[in-house]
Amino acid sequence: DSGVTQTPKHLITATGQRVTLRCSPRSGDLSVYWYQQSLDQGLQFLIQYYNGEERAKGNILERFSAQQFPDLHSELNLSSLELGDSALYFCASSVVWTSTDTQYFGPGTRLTVL
């Protein structure tokens, strides 16, 4: 157990809908990262937050947005869902935001769009 928690574990929804995925970092970690992993694919970096502010952006679609709250938990909002958005979504956390900071992954949320 890495100490990073994610809810829900599974999510099934329909095309066009909007969902929110939640992540709580390890105690003491200030940085949260979001990744998307499609079937048999690698990890695609979406976005990073540090202490409430956006730090880095990856291949995140405009239909997706995220935020980090004062208690440091983060939410990833996915809207106008398409079939291709079906994937495992992981968040990871690290103590700060430096490039040599180890990231610890949560258990993931499996999103299925029907």
Added chain:
Amino acid sequence: GENVEQHPSTLSVQEGDSAVIKCTYSDSASNYFPWYKQELGKRPQLIIDIRSNVGEKKDQRIAVTLNKTAKHFSLHITETQPEDSAVYFCAASNPNFNKFYFGSGTKLNVKP
């Protein structure tokens, strides 16, 4: 940005043999190289990492080597066991971009 290439994409070894997975990166500024193991449907778990001021690091049956000049790093697993079967991802972290760049993964199958 950074580009990380990982080889091979699949690797099958007999139990007890060694396995080697190689990654190359493009930006010499990258300075942190973790390796993650991911079992089917589960989260990536850090198994070993190396920073750019070190050439080799070992942890029991697992070792990682880094060649900064050639810009490549490798994961070595000795005396493989069936429970080593998983997908392994390398990553490179670049201070200029403040994010991890992951390789495409290697599916390791250890046959009993």
